[in-house]
Amino acid sequence: MQDTTSSETEVMQCMEVWGGSQPIDAHIQMSGLDAWVYCKPFQGATAGGDVYYVSSCATGRITRLLVADVAGHGAASEEPARVLRDLMRKYVNYLDQTRFVEEMNGKFVALSECGCFATAVVTTFFATNGQLSICNAGHPPPLVYRAGAKSWSFLESVSSEGEIHSDLPLGVVERVGYQLGQFSLGTGDMLLCYTDSLVEARRQNGEWLGMEGLLRIARGLNDCESSGIVRRLLDAIASECSGGTDADDMTVLVFRANGQGRRIPLRIRCLAPLRVIRGVAGALRRGVAAPWPELSLANIGGAFLPALGNRWRGRR
DSSP: OOOOSOOEEEEOOTTOEEEESSOEEEEEEETTEEEEEEEEOGGGOSSOSEEEEEEEOSSSOEEEEEEEEESSOGGGGHHHHHHHHHHHHHTTTOSOOHHHHHHHHHHHHHHGGGTOOEEEEEEEEETTTTEEEEEEESOOOOEEEETTTTEEEEOOOOOTTOOOOOBOOBTSSSOOOOOOEEEEOOTTOEEEEEOTTTTTOBOTTSOBOHHHHHHHHHHTOSOTTSTTHHHHHHHHHHHHOTTTTTTSOEEEEEEEEOSOOSSOOHHHHHHHHHHHHHHHHHHHHHTSOOOOOOOOHHHHGGGTOHHHHTTOOOOO
């Protein structure tokens, strides 16, 4: 596997949005989660069509992680990447990600006049109760690792047919009711999000690796609970697929519940309103959407009385 930008560690701060579409090999530490991001744009470009973002709310309880595959490469993806960053910041203090995903779709409907659309996986992790919300907009389904069973499987949304659920890509239809899946992440559980270059890697006989091939390789990895999981996965794919993953942008995001963040220190909770005010004031000065908090009991009340926040389970 070729190296991208040298590996680095990013410690997320409250009200921070981190990410982009540039080459990266990074470890991100945040409340309740450890994450690893690897991105390699097509043909060594300085930016690609794959976009990755992570955000942390004013109290550190809400972590949002996004992987999107935007049609096009290089400069063609710069505007969508900026749009996604602005929306990540606007909804940084929202527990429920439904409005965020719906507005993402609306933005890409506007961009579709220029032939721009995207697939995406959006996840929101609530550290105090370990709940994970996920929306899949036409993207390859994530893989989940359950530490208790030491096994990988596809993360499936609930459906009567038992199928992996995926809604339409962003920008295809103006109004889409995106499904919101709800899951629990226990300590050591992981989620693997990726763009389609992994499943479209070609073996010597020309066949694609496919989703089942990716799952088989993941299940064959040793020591899945250590920090080198992304590199070992990509090395295993490269050894099986002589064609590699160089025919497109490639991004892998893995995040693992670390069991921390169940209790937010009082000092951080008390400073949250000041962070929100500072963020809103800065947004108004720049003329961009302000990061107002979601006006719900679990979000506002839970910042001061954790028991209120722990009752949150999200909308299905």
